[in-house]
Amino acid sequence: MNKLFGTNGIRGIANDTLDPIFSLNIAMAYGTLKRGKIVIGRDTRISGEMIENSFISGLLSCGCEVIDVGIASTPAIQYYVKDNSSVSGGVIITASHNPPEYNGIKIIAEDGTEASRDEEEKIEESYFKENFKKVNWRDTGRYLKTDVSSQYIDSVKRFLGKNLGKIRESKFRIALDAASGSAFLTTPRFLESLNIGYVGLNCQPDGTFPGRNPEPTEENLKILQRIIESGDFDLGIAHDGDADRSVFFDEKGRFVEGDIILSIVARDILRERKGEKVVTTIATSSSLRDVVEEEDGTLIETPVGSVHVARTMMKEGAIFGGEGNGGLIFAEHQYCRDGLAALGKIMEIISKEDRSLCELADEVPRYFTIKEKIMVEKKEEAMERVKRRLSELKEPFNDRDGVKVSYDDKSWLLIRASGTEPMIRIYAEAKDEEKAKKLLNRGKSILKRE
Template sequence: MLNSVIFKANDIRGLVTGPDVQWDAEGARLLGAAWVDVLGLTGGADGSDRLVIGHDMRTTSPELQAAFVTGVTSRGVDVVDIGLASTDLLWFASGHLDLPGVMFTASHNPGDWNGIKFCLAGAAPVTSDHLASLQQRVAASTPTGSGGGTVTEQDLLPAYTAHLHSLVNLTGIRRLTVVADAGNGMAGHTLPSVFADIDAELIGLYTDPDGSFPNHQPNPLEPENLVDAQRAVREHGADLGLVFDGDADRCFIIDERGEVVNPSTLTALIAGQELRREPGAAVVINTITSRAVAEIVAEQGGRIVVSKVGHTYIKAAMAEHDAIFGGEHSAHYYFRDFWRADTGMLAALHTMALLGHQSEPLSTVVQDFTRYAASGEINSTVSNAAACMDAVAAEFADHDQDRADGLTVRGPDWWVNLRPSNTEPLLRLNVEAPTTEAVEQLRDRVLAIVRAEG
């Protein structure tokens, strides 16, 4: 079974349990065979045509992956199975082995969802054309082949850990106390290896991978999913907290007071570190990143490139401009030396390195990188996202606007962005202005329109 609604802008994602199932193991088998055709893989005696595959801790992931692998091997193509993995571990595997990658995960979605993230060899992004072609081939009932492909298991967690440590200078840092909330997701699998040789006290929360998510949903964009880590930071007097999403490609940072560090602030902070290594390099941001990032990058001699929201767009922009770093307001952080892919763990290590090489607390360190107030992402469930955006556009008709990524309205020192989710039936609102009061006024003005229209 494969409902067409599972094909999203950047990946596949849909319900796999409950009364409204949208795809299943048989659908996964067809996807595996069709993906081989999309990539033009033919197998071959030299083993050059292979895929590397991993899966997260969701209860349905092993079954779906196994079915997908059956479809791949039926086409005579070999598979390297890295087993349980975070998404950034799969990106690493694709780069390290120079093979196309397939990751079974639904990221931050609830446990009754599952999905697939794809990449080309070297962790390069797939395009919308790849996914459109995949959907067309599956709709045509692409038959599977007669077999012949093999499956080889390979543990790449040690190599992933070594590569991360080669990219960040953690030598000589002061001993830090770090709270890490894995949310019963894949960070619980990678944290022990990554922290094994770091002189830090690690206080783990919900580090047992469990796809039923018994403690809280694996979505750090929602404030209620941050409170346990915030509380633990205060109770333990920790230097910082890390909160990962379900597949651990995103990481939210919490300072020593238990306050969330704005992801745009962290983008500016890491960009500054990377630009000291390579003055004049490009840094990629998206349309809802704080304008403070562009200001700070310019002050430090770097170049800003603005991309649409989404990992496929960010990675493509990084490749085009040979950018050293990229950051999204959703806490995805991309590194050229990590095959331009996003990794929450590397962002966490960069933060620890910066903090550990000085005596000031994190709240003080980030002050110079915070220049505007922000609303954070506010989600509204609406029946007609386009009508809502049109209504807001009409309300702000006398202001500069564009539709490059949803609707962005700009004032002299503020902006508002409304963007439909790529993966869920939601309209996402972000607001930035010089003061909290101005943010609240703009937020309430827009939400009143959205919720009246929706």
């Protein structure tokens, strides 16, 4: 059977590979399977309304009741689904960090988590068989509208609980880049509600993302970095297009790698909750393992993708999880990546410890991690060649997700195909920068060799 869903839902070029007819048919496939009450929302992309409206039509034609929340952050929509027992599931029209010409469809389970692969396969089967069950005209679904942002902001405050007062008292000064995405509805309001001063960049919604690419990499955040360097700030934060991720700069304007943020948060949580489990992916730096083991916790690794992390957390009873791309998951709040909760937790740690983010980051064990993207149209064939080459070299590897080669000195090489774009990512990590570079070059050589 053909595959529509990638690592994070369905992605495509708006009005090309992802047009209203495609969206309508996916909606009918989903609505046929699900029925009941479905929540739908979108990020700020200019194609969002077009895709969302066609999806709504498909759901209504199958008799689903639709609750349209309009533009909202992904974690806000997921929280609303989780918090309303009468809801059968959710749909988010977003392409997250992809460029503005892309859009996507993300399916949410009734507990607020990303849909399982089993559910996605059922939708794919229904779609390709065109096995749609339209209702008669009397039974077409009801259409309602509501807001989810206020409820979500309040939920993040409850998650921070007793430490909210300490955050207020710390009188943070924040530099914020909302990416012109759906974070404009939540992060500024959250900060204002705590009387926290901030300077906002790209805090107006614009689906063309004129200020920067919505992927929050250090390279895309140079303006924010300069603002921090030239001002008096405690912290810099930037979101992706749908606000389920956050990346941070310290008070000196230095970009703090996502793996370091994971380690800072894991250390804080494990010092209060000894022996707990933490979940991350095979692409995360060994610095997290060092920290978790140092604090007597247990680290569990999964394939890349937040759905794998979240569902493993639920299965294993883990308290915290995440990926090195800025996606943090807090079991005590909800089992999904949450950019605003991540900001709140970092401010909580800084205020509790009475130390700067720079000081906290400097305590985390350091590894040199180098990543490179290589555009490859036939990525599955390329990955098979990589496996054959390593087998010829008699080099042991883990192929649970891509191909990972681990070495005795904790260095490693990972080659894996992107689940959302025609590219292959190569990751190399070592204690020594030169070795990391050599590993990266070796990975590129293995990939390109016919």
